[in-house]
Amino acid sequence: METHELVTHSEDETKQAAARMAVFLKPGDVVTLEGDLGAGKTAFAKGMARGLGVKETISSPTFTIIKEYEGEIPFYHMDAYRLEYSEEDIGFEEYFDGDGVTVVEWASFIDTFLPESRLNIKITYIDDHTRKLNITATGYYYEVVLNDFMRYL
Amino acid sequence: MNILAIDTSNQAMSVAILKENQISGEIVTNIKKNHSVRLMPAIDQLMKEVSITPEELNKIVVAKGPGSYTGVRIGLTTAKTMAWALNIPVVGVSSLEVLTYQGQFFNGYICPFFDARRGRVFSGVYRWERNTPVPVYEETNLPMENLLEMLAEEGKEVLFLSPDISAYKEIIRGKLGALAHIPEEVYHLSNPSHLALAGMTRKAEETHLLEPNYLRLAEAEANWLKQIKDYEQNG
Numbered sequence: 001m002e003t004h005e006l007v008t009h010s011e012d013e014t015k016q017a018a019a020r021m022a023v024f025l026k027p028g029d030v031v032t033l034e035g036d037l038g039a040g041k042t043a044f045a046k047g048m049a050r051g052l053g054v055k056e057t058i059s060s061p062t063f064t065i066i067k068e069y070e071g072e073i074p075f076y077h078m079d080a081y082r083l084e085y086s087e088e089d090i091g092f093e094e095y096f097d098g099d100g101v102t103v104v105e106w107a108s109f110i111d112t113f114l115p116e117s118r119l120n121i122k123i124t125y126i127d128d129h130t131r132k133l134n135i136t137a138t139g140y141y142y143e144v145v146l147n148d149f150m151r152y153l
Numbered sequence: 154m155n156i157l158a159i160d161t162s163n164q165a166m167s168v169a170i171l172k173e174n175q176i177s178g179e180i181v182t183n184i185k186k187n188h189s190v191r192l193m194p195a196i197d198q199l200m201k202e203v204s205i206t207p208e209e210l211n212k213i214v215v216a217k218g219p220g221s222y223t224g225v226r227i228g229l230t231t232a233k234t235m236a237w238a239l240n241i242p243v244v245g246v247s248s249l250e251v252l253t254y255q256g257q258f259f260n261g262y263i264c265p266f267f268d269a270r271r272g273r274v275f276s277g278v279y280r281w282e283r284n285t286p287v288p289v290y291e292e293t294n295l296p297m298e299n300l301l302e303m304l305a306e307e308g309k310e311v312l313f314l315s316p317d318i319s320a321y322k323e324i325i326r327g328k329l330g331a332l333a334h335i336p337e338e339v340y341h342l343s344n345p346s347h348l349a350l351a352g353m354t355r356k357a358e359e360t361h362l363l364e365p366n367y368l369r370l371a372e373a374e375a376n377w378l379k380q381i382k383d384y385e386q387n388g
Binding site: 089099 | 270367369
């Protein structure tokens, strides 16, 4: 397991970091996002989508649970918030093993279904503009991804 | 009676139109592309080719899974929406049952299956009696090894049908030897006209009540797997 900390000073900077991270990802990769409401999970997801070459506007998938976007690499945006008390498999593996990069918000609610190797990002509110990102990689593959990302940041 | 049959439950996307028990046309593709983008244009194209208008349809038959969750949802949503808008009945047929039709002249057990990842398969065992597939083992989601052990114990001849056959040929032959019958690749895809046939005489359910046949792990089993995972992670 590999952990790094990153502090961003504006929403734009958070998005930029996410877009940069996207460059190191490939189809079938899974990134989970944790953080309180308003911490900036969706901002991060938007940045990541931009980094994957998605042209469409990203909106919250809280209602639909999953949204798919076309990019240079497809982008699957999930929000597990409404699945808190559900043990229901809605076909997660098709996305995690799929042709795109998957970002999961409120991932802890679908813990059972998450792949063990993944990139985990915890966003913490510091003040109105500042956020702390704790990025954890599990599995050798993601450790390499994370180290590359930190090196080029 | 004019029937539209739709199957997007696995990698293949297939659509058929039957007019009075005759196949008017079929569209089948077996490629890794998004069903959600391609299904409606395919239906539209086929209906135009065979000169049938939506108002002339009398029934829709849809493969309700198991298979890809996303694929199953696309087929069911499309079928239910059309049925509701046109005010005609919609019937769901198990995707495994439809595949069984490819083996209808085989005198023994017919075992259709779809890969369910991690060594598991969606499968059931059927035998063909009086023009219908009769279930021998209920459809379920189980490890391929268990299925093959059950079949080996029975000691009967089994025909295996699956779009995922290539990944399983070796293990099947290993466990069942000469009892296993595996036809050439082209027999392993479901045929949408078989789907139409299977649903032709079946009574329609209420449109809104038609549900996917995901065959997901029973909730208890899912919880049990979670416990094992938690134990492995935290000791």
